[in-house]
Amino acid sequence: MPVQVDVGELVAQAADGVPRAIARLISLVEDAHPQLREVAAALTPHTGRARLIGLTGPPGVGKSTSTSMLITALRAAGKRVGVLAIDPSSPFSGGALLGDRVRMSEHATDTGVFIRSMATRGHLGGLAWATPQAVRVLDAAGFDIVLIETVGVGQSEVDVVRLADTTVVLLAPGMGDGIQAAKAGVLEIADVFVVNKADREGADATVRELKQMIAMGRREMRGPSWRQPIVRTVASRDEGAEDVLKVLDEHHDWLTAEGELTRRRATRAAGEIEAIALQRLRAELVDLRGGDRLAELADAVAGRELDPYAAAERLIDDLRA
Amino acid sequence: MPVQVDVGELVAQAADGVPRAIARLISLVEDAHPQLREVAAALTPHTGRARLIGLTGPPGVGKSTSTSMLITALRAAGKRVGVLAIDPSSPFSGGALLGDRVRMSEHATDTGVFIRSMATRGHLGGLAWATPQAVRVLDAAGFDIVLIETVGVGQSEVDVVRLADTTVVLLAPGMGDGIQAAKAGVLEIADVFVVNKADREGADATVRELKQMIAMGRREMRGPSWRQPIVRTVASRDEGAEDVLKVLDEHHDWLTAEGELTRRRATRAAGEIEAIALQRLRAELVDLRGGDRLAELADAVAGRELDPYAAAERLIDDLRA
Numbered sequence: 001m002p003v004q005v006d007v008g009e010l011v012a013q014a015a016d017g018v019p020r021a022i023a024r025l026i027s028l029v030e031d032a033h034p035q036l037r038e039v040a041a042a043l044t045p046h047t048g049r050a051r052l053i054g055l056t057g058p059p060g061v062g063k064s065t066s067t068s069m070l071i072t073a074l075r076a077a078g079k080r081v082g083v084l085a086i087d088p089s090s091p092f093s094g095g096a097l098l099g100d101r102v103r104m105s106e107h108a109t110d111t112g113v114f115i116r117s118m119a120t121r122g123h124l125g126g127l128a129w130a131t132p133q134a135v136r137v138l139d140a141a142g143f144d145i146v147l148i149e150t151v152g153v154g155q156s157e158v159d160v161v162r163l164a165d166t167t168v169v170l171l172a173p174g175m176g177d178g179i180q181a182a183k184a185g186v187l188e189i190a191d192v193f194v195v196n197k198a199d200r201e202g203a204d205a206t207v208r209e210l211k212q213m214i215a216m217g218r219r220e221m222r223g224p225s226w227r228q229p230i231v232r233t234v235a236s237r238d239e240g241a242e243d244v245l246k247v248l249d250e251h252h253d254w255l256t257a258e259g260e261l262t263r264r265r266a267t268r269a270a271g272e273i274e275a276i277a278l279q280r281l282r283a284e285l286v287d288l289r290g291g292d293r294l295a296e297l298a299d300a301v302a303g304r305e306l307d308p309y310a311a312a313e314r315l316i317d318d319l320r321a
Numbered sequence: 322m323p324v325q326v327d328v329g330e331l332v333a334q335a336a337d338g339v340p341r342a343i344a345r346l347i348s349l350v351e352d353a354h355p356q357l358r359e360v361a362a363a364l365t366p367h368t369g370r371a372r373l374i375g376l377t378g379p380p381g382v383g384k385s386t387s388t389s390m391l392i393t394a395l396r397a398a399g400k401r402v403g404v405l406a407i408d409p410s411s412p413f414s415g416g417a418l419l420g421d422r423v424r425m426s427e428h429a430t431d432t433g434v435f436i437r438s439m440a441t442r443g444h445l446g447g448l449a450w451a452t453p454q455a456v457r458v459l460d461a462a463g464f465d466i467v468l469i470e471t472v473g474v475g476q477s478e479v480d481v482v483r484l485a486d487t488t489v490v491l492l493a494p495g496m497g498d499g500i501q502a503a504k505a506g507v508l509e510i511a512d513v514f515v516v517n518k519a520d521r522e523g524a525d526a527t528v529r530e531l532k533q534m535i536a537m538g539r540r541e542m543r544g545p546s547w548r549q550p551i552v553r554t555v556a557s558r559d560e561g562a563e564d565v566l567k568v569l570d571e572h573h574d575w576l577t578a579e580g581e582l583t584r585r586r587a588t589r590a591a592g593e594i595e596a597i598a599l600q601r602l603r604a605e606l607v608d609l610r611g612g613d614r615l616a617e618l619a620d621a622v623a624g625r626e627l628d629p630y631a632a633a634e635r636l637i638d639d640l641r642a
Contacts, residue, residue, distance in 0.1 A: 040628040048625050132629070262623065269629065270619035274606060276633035277640075281602050285595060298591035302583065304369050307361040308453070308590065312597035319598075320641065 005035050011042040014141045017080075019114060022141045026116055029133040032279075040133065046140035050082070051252060054164030055149045056189070061172040062196045065235040067149050071107050073241035079145050082138035083115040084131065086150040114138065129275040132163055132268065163268050165261060166251045168192045168244070171210070173202035190228055192247050198232035198240065207232065226254050281319070288318050323354050332363040335462045338401075340435060343462045347437055350454040361454065367461035371403070372573060375485030376470045377510070382493040383517045386556040388470050392428050394562035400466050403459035404436040405452065407471040435459065450596040453484060453589065484589050486582060487572045489513045489565070492531070494523030511549055513568050519553035519561065528553065547575050602640070609639050 005028065013021035028039055055070075057063055067083060074081045107113040118134060131148070138146045148164055169190035193214075195206050207230055214228050229247045233240030255261040286294055297315060300306040326349065334342035349360055376391075378384055388404060395402045428434040439455060452469070459467045469485055490511035514535075516527050528551055535549050550568045554561030576582035607615055618636060621627040 037630040040630045044625050044628040265623040266616070266619045269622035269632075270615050272629045273615065273618055273622060273632045273636060274603065276629055277606055277636045278599055278603055280633060280637060282595065282599055285598055294591050294594065295587070297594055298587045301590035301594060302586040304365050307365040308593045308597055309358040309361045311590075311594045312601065315594060315598045316601060 002031070002033050002035075005033070007035055007038045007042050011039065011046070011140065014137065015046045017111070017142055019111065022082075022114055022137060023116070025137045026118075026134050029130055029137065030118065032130075036133070040136070043136050043140040046142075047136055048139065050135075050139040050143050050146045051166070052135060052139075052146050052148065052164045053248065054167040055147055055170065056167065057170030057172075061170045062235050063149055063170055066170055066194065066196055066233065067147060068107065069233070069235040069238050069241050070147065070244060071113055072238060073245055074145055075107075075110065075112055077245065080112045080143045081114075082141065082143035082146045083113070084134055084138070084146065084148045085115065085117045086131065086148065114141070114143065129279050132272045132275075135163065163271070165255060165264055166191045166248060168194055168248075170194045170196055171206060172197040173200045173206045191226065191251050192244075193228055193230045194233055194240075194244060195230060196233045196235050199234045199237075203232065225258070226251065284319055285315055288315065293318055323352070323356075326354070326356050328356055328359045328363050332360065332367070332461065335458065336367045338432070338463055340432065343403075343435055343458060344437070346458045347439075347455050350451055350458065351439065353451075357454070361457070364457050364461040367463075368457055369460065371456075371460040371464050371467045372487070373456060373460075373467050373469065373485045374569060375488040376468055376491065377488065378491030378493075382491045383556050384470055384491055387491055387515065387517055387554065388468060389428070390554070390556040390559050390562050391468065391565060392434055393559060394566055395466055396428075396431065396433055398566065401433045401464045402435075403462065403464035403467045404434070405455055405459070405467065405469045406436065406438045407452065407469065435462070435464065450600050453593040453596075456484065484592070486576060486585055487512045487569060489515055489569075491515050491517055492527060493518040494521045494527045512547065512572050513565075514549055514551045515554055515561075515565060516551060517554045517556050520555050520558075524553065546579070547572065605640055606636055609636065614639055 005024075010021050010025060014025050025039060025043075027033075028036060033039070055063060055067060064085075067085070071081050071083065107115065116134070118131065135146055135148070167189050169192070171193065172195065193210055195203060195210070197203070210230050214230075229250075231240060231243045231247055233244060235241075252261075255264070288294060294315065297306065297311040301308050301311050326345075331342050331346060335346050346360060346364075348354075349357060354360070376384060376388060385406075388406070392402050392404065428436065437455070439452065456467055456469070488510050490513070492514065493516065514531055516524060516531070518524070531551050535551075550571075552561060552564045552568055554565060556562075573582075576585070609615060615636065618627065618632040622629050622632050
């Protein structure tokens, strides 16, 4: 039985930046607490200030180290930073990611920083539904920047990154064919490229390859007027952080000037509304007659008395009845 | 404008094993062709015979080679084999997987084998919706075995494997901490473990580790009466295929004897019905007043006049109106 929560008090504390209240609210989101509806309403007046930055890239490029570097630089610039680290939670990947997280422990005692891991496993539609609500909590808690970091291996992670105002794609030298193969997808989601480990052999080649990709992409796509910049970093030595912050600011200015920020946030809101509505409809479908209706139809489909489309139609009819 | 299709003729041809008809039907599924409802109804009487085997494991364990080995062994046993190779289609992974597929070309001229890659990218809820329909096509086409191979990196891929009657998890020596980290998830989804590259150093250690995991898991979970077997293979040299087929048969016998096959297929059907229903409801939600309703609500949420839950409620109200 979920505990009844004093939502007003909890949101007030979170808006004051009390870490325990923030953590508690995100847990309510993750657990799909029955008072979530109330939480969302209470958070709304406090939201809309944070800048949302998505950070993704293939495994091994140094995402956690880069996140940590950016936190340090943003703190030095006086910004409060909330981080959502999205774990795709494949049965095959849990350990390595958790290990990486340890790197961020240097920020553990800084109250201007809040870091939270979220697992996609078990959530309907990955994090389509839970992540934006968690972002909303951090926004309401007054963080100037909310970083969403994902390992970028699956569709749901990519969707999460698409929630951001600005998406940073991290790459590293020596990925070889990787970049070429990744071309279409990467061009599609990146606002900013960061080539990390830029002190390693092959960094120049990686940057050159990226430049070609960007140039070709622009011809093919006749995209918007933003030209994706490429920044070099060595996150393990905190090198290049200022350059990243600079292009992030430039992108933010561009978003604002072009009206693109408003468009992106409306798109995000549409996705959010849709995900919540589907989540609710799904709960109703599965629960028709205490679940008996779906079980009955499933038996009929498994027994080939009914095809699944006909069964789905009957289920929807019952939902509407 | 989608072309009008003679569904009856196409399904009759597919049921006769005509590769072009099978391929065409799977394309209709992938493209969410308007006649899909009709296709599903026409396929249903032909389905229910195939055994569904899921094959997954972390990158680098030799999934494609193992699939190829199993195809060869199943063909030698007189079985017709359909393969769905699921690509998670991350922007960072496309190329490598496509490369792997080339390995399977040795079966290209065998009409008793049908291999098809499916991309998860762009599909709502990953492949929750399209994969079971593609499986249905292969089942109706009279394949004795349908292998579903996934790279197993994200939730949607794991969900797909859960569609199978029997799930084979592939591992390889030298994954070190990987197996420990993967423990919970792997135990949850595996019916059969295969340790591939068993000629390499560390194979004994991997098998030992797995045995411990299985023993511990059984204590913790008080699971069903099936004891997950561990089979060693060297897929690159076709070694161990017979052992894998043997445990697959044993698992199938167990599924049948325990009534578990019926239960799993009903669960699969329930998931399928739910996915189709949600897909349809989603289309209706997004399309209310030609999309204007969602856009309007999204603007209100982005402008903080409304919280996303309240907006979702209004959207659902309109759907019901």
